[in-house]
Amino acid sequence: MDNDAYGHVNNVVYYSWFDTAVNQFLILNGVLDIERSPVIGLVIETQCNYFASVAFPERVVAGVRVTKLGTSSVRYEVGIFREDEETAAAQGHFVHVYVDRATRRPTPLPEPMRKLLETIEVTQP
Template sequence: MGLEAKQRSDFRHFLNISTRWMDNDAYGHVNNVVYYSWFDTVVNQFLISHGVLDIENSPVIGLVIETQCNYLDSVAFPDMVTAGVSVTKLGNSSVRYEVGIFKNDATSASAQGHFVHVYVDRVHRRPTPIPDNMRALLQTIQSPSS
């Protein structure tokens, strides 16, 4: 039995991303590593654009400890993609994001997976509680079922 594709309605924040010629691999579709870049981009764009993460100065930073992706439909340049993200687990120092990649105007995901950040002190790299302003923002994209 195949994996059921998530729908756009399963996600709370979206970012439009243009594929690039260099994203295609020898098989004529976007290479798998590019999808992980899109996951990283949609999560960090959300945090940075809302002012809760300063990549150069924030005392608390998120380190990726786990990521996973299932590929359901091929994407290739010059497709446009929309990356959708929601929070499905919000712990003391960790966050699990669910991410969907939607090709052009599709309502079903072409790829989907998750991305886990553990928040650490920038200097000592030890887990630390998620700052209150970041926690409040993450709650705005938290899935109702989580």
């Protein structure tokens, strides 16, 4: 299902990979429970550049970093690499605004999440 009529992974799949990579990082590090966390991230902006095609069943690896850490928002940058390649096949970003699960109003990042995100934060020149 990932490959489109042209024989490569469709662009929409990359956005799914971005979301999965970030959520997996947060879940594995114990700062997000997608079913119970009182704070959840909503995507408000996304973008992707494509440099090389990928086709299923090729394996991919995602690299994640944070380039802007606000009070309630985070800009994540994600690189998608073919397994064992050093050059990204695609690179993009998305911005999460963290909101209260019940009210959907912006809320400050929980401190454990902020501390974790600081470990992958890079400053742009």
